[in-house]
Amino acid sequence: MAAIEAGGIRHHGGLPPPLLSTGGRRRRASIRSMDVRVVAFATASDVVGREPLTIAVEDGARLSDLARRLMERFPDLAPLWPRLAVAVDGTLANGDVALADGVEVALLPPVSGGAPPHVALVGEAIDPASVTAAVAGPRCGAVVLFLGTARDHHRGRAVAKLSYSAYRPMALAALERIARELADAHRASLAIVHRLGEVPIGEASVAIAAAAPHRQAAYQANREALERLKREVPIWKRELYADGEAVWREEESLAAAVELTS
Structure with missing residues (x-):
């Protein structure tokens, strides 16, 4: 200095x-x-x-x-x-x-090809300000930020922590596709960041920011991004309960199962 x-x-x-x-x-x-x-x-x-x-x-x-x-x-x-x-x-x-x-x-x-959506898979705590900054700009009248955080219970059972894993290349491609398609559909800018590995209770596992000239488009793009992420992106959640049991939450199929020939 x-x-x-x-x-x-x-x-x-x-x-x-x-x-x-x-x-x-x-x-x-x-x-x-x-x-x-x-x-x-x-x-x-x-x-x-x-x-x-x-x-x-x-x-x-x-x-x-x-x-x-x-x-x-x-x-x-x-x-x-x-x-x-x-x-x-x-x-x-x-x-x-x-x-x-x-x-x-x-x-x-x-x-090249225009401003890309900001998508990332990270192994550390998510910084909400940086996710918001990735989409905010003078043309935007609204920025909607969603944070999905690790809660301490599921269906009446105490949860000690969560852990996430992903098929990284496919997950990144799926996140980028979702962000691009919703950006085009709603004339919005989107950023999606998902945390992998262990996520302590109370910390964010996913952050989605959507910015648009008007709030309705930003709200809609953000909501659709979350729902599509849960259906289309190969990221898996494992819950570790306070009693020591661990369970994978596999609730949404990515696609129809491959048929086995006899």
Whole structure:
């Protein structure tokens, strides 16, 4: 972490640090700063360049502060910004995310064929803010977020924890298909993230975010995404009960069984 001193070449917003008085003498106060690495792709790289940039921001700055700095330095970035996804150290983020010294911020335009749905299978706790950030934007008047959480009972029995497993390649393809089809049907943007492995009671096993210009479309897309996920995606839930018994919940068939020839 560096200090930006008076007379230095990097002053946040182009303004020198404030003057402080010490024993009748005035000196410039140093402002602590952080160096953030910025990488850009496709049309964003046409504006800011293809080589990584190091941008100095004040200690405690958020992603929105960096965005303003970038658009001050690169005015042509402003019209592109609403179309960009932004990742901090590989995780999609919104403007409220606090930056740290040395983090990498990636500017990600829509990929070929249009903006893809954000779908993921993760092995750690789900961050609802990042799921929402994946679909939110200026064209949206509503964002609906659903969190499916692990509850402590099932049919009168105490549940200690849940565990999920998946046929990963097929599950990801199914999630992407669902998100694309519902995005087209409702003119919405969708993000679906499902957690695998053990999920403690009270934590989220699935997060679905849907954004649309109007709330009804966002509500409908979100609800349909959940119902289709339960029917079409090869993800299995195992309940471990407080008495030690474990049961697989296999309640929805993915397709008709393969017929066996005699």
